[in-house]
Amino acid sequence: MSGLLALLDDVAGIAKVAAASVDDVAAAAGKAGAKTAGVIIDDAAVTPKYLQGFAPARELPIIWRITRGSLFNKLILLLPVAMLLANFAPWAITPLLMLGGSYLCFEGAEKIFHVLFPHASHAIDEDMSIKDPGHLEEQKIKGAIKTDFILSAEIMTIALAAIEAPTVWMQAATLAVVAIGVTLAVYGSVALIVKMDDVGLFLAQNALTSPGRGLGRGLVKFMPVLMKILSVVGTAAMLWVGGSIIIHGLEVLGFGWLGHLIHDWAYAVGHAVPEAWTGAVEWAAKAAMDGVFGLAWGLVLIPLATKVIGPVIGKFTQP
Numbered sequence: 001m002s003g004l005l006a007l008l009d010d011v012a013g014i015a016k017v018a019a020a021s022v023d024d025v026a027a028a029a030g031k032a033g034a035k036t037a038g039v040i041i042d043d044a045a046v047t048p049k050y051l052q053g054f055a056p057a058r059e060l061p062i063i064w065r066i067t068r069g070s071l072f073n074k075l076i077l078l079l080p081v082a083m084l085l086a087n088f089a090p091w092a093i094t095p096l097l098m099l100g101g102s103y104l105c106f107e108g109a110e111k112i113f114h115v116l117f118p119h120a121s122h123a124i125d126e127d128m129s130i131k132d133p134g135h136l137e138e139q140k141i142k143g144a145i146k147t148d149f150i151l152s153a154e155i156m157t158i159a160l161a162a163i164e165a166p167t168v169w170m171q172a173a174t175l176a177v178v179a180i181g182v183t184l185a186v187y188g189s190v191a192l193i194v195k196m197d198d199v200g201l202f203l204a205q206n207a208l209t210s211p212g213r214g215l216g217r218g219l220v221k222f223m224p225v226l227m228k229i230l231s232v233v234g235t236a237a238m239l240w241v242g243g244s245i246i247i248h249g250l251e252v253l254g255f256g257w258l259g260h261l262i263h264d265w266a267y268a269v270g271h272a273v274p275e276a277w278t279g280a281v282e283w284a285a286k287a288a289m290d291g292v293f294g295l296a297w298g299l300v301l302i303p304l305a306t307k308v309i310g311p312v313i314g315k316f317t318q319p
Contacts, residue, residue: 059194062141067187069145073152074179082160083172093161094252100154101245102297106305108238109298111231155182158245193230197223240287243294262289 270282
């Protein structure tokens with residue numbers, strides 16, 4: 001009997017340790033996931049464009065296939081690489097973060113440049129041409145998964161840099177939780193966004209009450225506005241996150257003057273307003289300056305990416 005009680009006591013102790021570990025993983029995952037907010041917003045804003053032109057019945061199956069591809073990217077391809085980097089080449093994390101941040105700056109700046117100076121693209125025209133629906137669906141899914149791979153790599157690297165775990169297993173578990181949570185949040189949101197107009201149309205046509213039909217009509221009218229808002233927010237988030245990653249990376253590499261200057265300016269702006277608003281205004285000022293730097297860096301990268309890097313990659317990837 002005493003042996004049984006001792007065994008139960010040991011089991012209870014193990015359960016407490018396991019529960020504490022789960023709590024630690026959840027807390028670390030929440031902290032790391034918050035660091036990736038800008039990239040998550042951009043991911044959710046980018047994905048719906050891959051569903052344009054498809055029948056409503058194909059939207060959810062396409063989203064599910066992209067979701068599976070995203071989980072494969074994060075858990076099978078990127079998680080092992082991230083763990084190898086963290087434990088055998090931690091010095092490479094900052095340069096990789098800066099590379100990903102540069103990509104975000106380039107993407108955000110290119111979107112703004114295209115709005116200010118519209119320009120046609122033969123590749124885009126070819127991509128939007130009418131083709132066999134099944135073949136087009138496969139192409140769109142592959143394109144979405146490729147884009148997701150880049151954004152997922154940035155998410156995983158940012159999360160890895162934010163994780164403070166005592167063991168490699170807890171680090172891996174935390175990163176896996178972040179990967180799954182982010183993927184479900186992004187593509188669950190995308191599913192809600194792309195089906196919301198269908199819900200609105202159904203309510204507008206079938207609701208039993210006048211307020212219900214009015215709500216449906218309001219949803220149908222609001223969805224295009226929401227898509228535009230998401231596009232703007234996503235672009236701003238790309239520039240903010242990308243700029244802040246570059247600035248922080250420069251500080252880590254020993255070039256901290258720009259980060260210190262932005263901090264001092266944000267501090268001055270924050271303390272020029274009533275104390276109740278100091279924290280929010282200081283954060284907003286820093287985020288805005290990070291975003292302006294991200295835009296400037298992205299504009300510098302546009303000719304480099306389009307005239308040099310893009311053609312070089314094209315030579316090796318074209319059949």
